[in-house]
Amino acid sequence: MENGNEEIIRKDAIGNYHFNGGFRNAGNLTEALTQLSNNANYKELINQDKQLILDICEELFNHKAFTGRSGTFYGYEGPGSIYWHMVSKLLLAVAEICFKAKEEDESEEIQGRLREHFYEIMEGIGVHKSPELYGAFPTDPYSHTPFRKGVQQPGMTGQVKEDILSRIAELGVFIKRGEIQFDPYLLRESEFLNKGLKFNYINICQEQKSIDIRENCLAFTYCQIPVIYKINNNRAITLNYSNSTVETINGNSINSSLSREIFHRTGLIDSITVQVTKEQLK
Numbered sequence: 001m002e003n004g005n006e007e008i009i010r011k012d013a014i015g016n017y018h019f020n021g022g023f024r025n026a027g028n029l030t031e032a033l034t035q036l037s038n039n040a041n042y043k044e045l046i047n048q049d050k051q052l053i054l055d056i057c058e059e060l061f062n063h064k065a066f067t068g069r070s071g072t073f074y075g076y077e078g079p080g081s082i083y084w085h086m087v088s089k090l091l092l093a094v095a096e097i098c099f100k101a102k103e104e105d106e107s108e109e110i111q112g113r114l115r116e117h118f119y120e121i122m123e124g125i126g127v128h129k130s131p132e133l134y135g136a137f138p139t140d141p142y143s144h145t146p147f148r149k150g151v152q153q154p155g156m157t158g159q160v161k162e163d164i165l166s167r168i169a170e171l172g173v174f175i176k177r178g179e180i181q182f183d184p185y186l187l188r189e190s191e192f193l194n195k196g197l198k199f200n201y202i203n204i205c206q207e208q209k210s211i212d213i214r215e216n217c218l219a220f221t222y223c224q225i226p227v228i229y230k231i232n233n234n235r236a237i238t239l240n241y242s243n244s245t246v247e248t249i250n251g252n253s254i255n256s257s258l259s260r261e262i263f264h265r266t267g268l269i270d271s272i273t274v275q276v277t278k279e280q281l282k
Contacts, residue, residue, distance in 0.1 A: 003041070007032050008053070019057060024080045024147070029057050080147030084126055088162035091121045095169040095186060102185055118186060122170075125163065126151065171229075173222060178256035180222075182237070182274045184229065189281040192218050192231060201226055204265040211271070223262050225269055232275035240271045 001011060008029070009017050023029050033053065037046045098114045122128070126145075127138045135150015136142060141160050142151035172184035199219040200210045209226075213219045216231040237249040239258065252274070254262070261268040 005036075007036055019060070023057075025061075026054055026057055029054060082145040084142060084144065084151075085159040085162070087121065087124060088159045088166065091118065091125065092162045092166045092169070094118045094121060095166055098186060099169070099183075115186060119188075122166070127163070171220060173227075175259070176253075178259060179253045180259045180262060181253040182227075182229075182276075183252060184276055184280055187229075187276075187281055189231070189278065192216050192229070199226065204267055222272075223265055225262060226271040228271065228273045230273055230275050231278060231281070233277060234275055235277060235280075236275045238273040238275075239269055240273070242267055242270045 001009060001017075006020070008020060010020055011017055019029070020032065023032070030050075033046050033050055037043045094114065094117055098111070098118055101111050101114055126134050126142065129138050131137060134142075135145065136154070140154060143153035143155065143159075145151045170184075170186045172182055172187060174181045174183060193213060193215055196212060196214045198210050199213045200208065201221050202224065203209050204224045211219070211226060211228075213228060214230075217228055219226055219228045221227065235250075235252055237252065237254060239247045239249065239254070241247070254272075258269070
């Protein structure tokens, strides 16, 4: 560490020392030690202490005893395996930290770097990968991708829950004090349409409906009510009632009384248009 060499051991932010996080097993450590022995400053020390270092590594990680939940799961949960549910949990946690940084008015640099981490992790989720790379249809939920294998253990996993929550956070839909609020802080302008399209959905009466979505808009449903985001110069919410009346609200929240109508799916509100500014879509 005094020489600034972090090939074997690294120091964390609070002063603790760890083996290189890239090591999956003692074989990786052995390769790194062999490589390091080419340096004359370390050759004699490595010859003397190589077995000691390997013993410390094995004592710490106990790789020989590790088989995941059971011996049959080793291929799915062994070292080097991608556990997709954990990636989704990480994405959701970073989304929460992004909004926390915004609420606490952290610097633009910190907020920007956190958002970059969020986008980078999101791109790592299976749904963004090609079938060749993922090993299956990317929209199918799989539990694990073992090292040098395609995805394994198909089925509806808990990952789906975190991905939905992360997407809602990305769209910026929140409930605070019983009020629905729209704060698309993590949403990118590239999500908006560059040409008009038809949006199909099923309403609260289980009827198939469609509405035309214009350029510079995007649409999703919330409690089966279409929500249309529209890029505009001002922040406002337009409520389109089922009796064809329209109400415009300045700001980004719907009061608790009207929010309750949405939660209870009463049919009072037919659709919601939310105007967002380009400043919100950083």
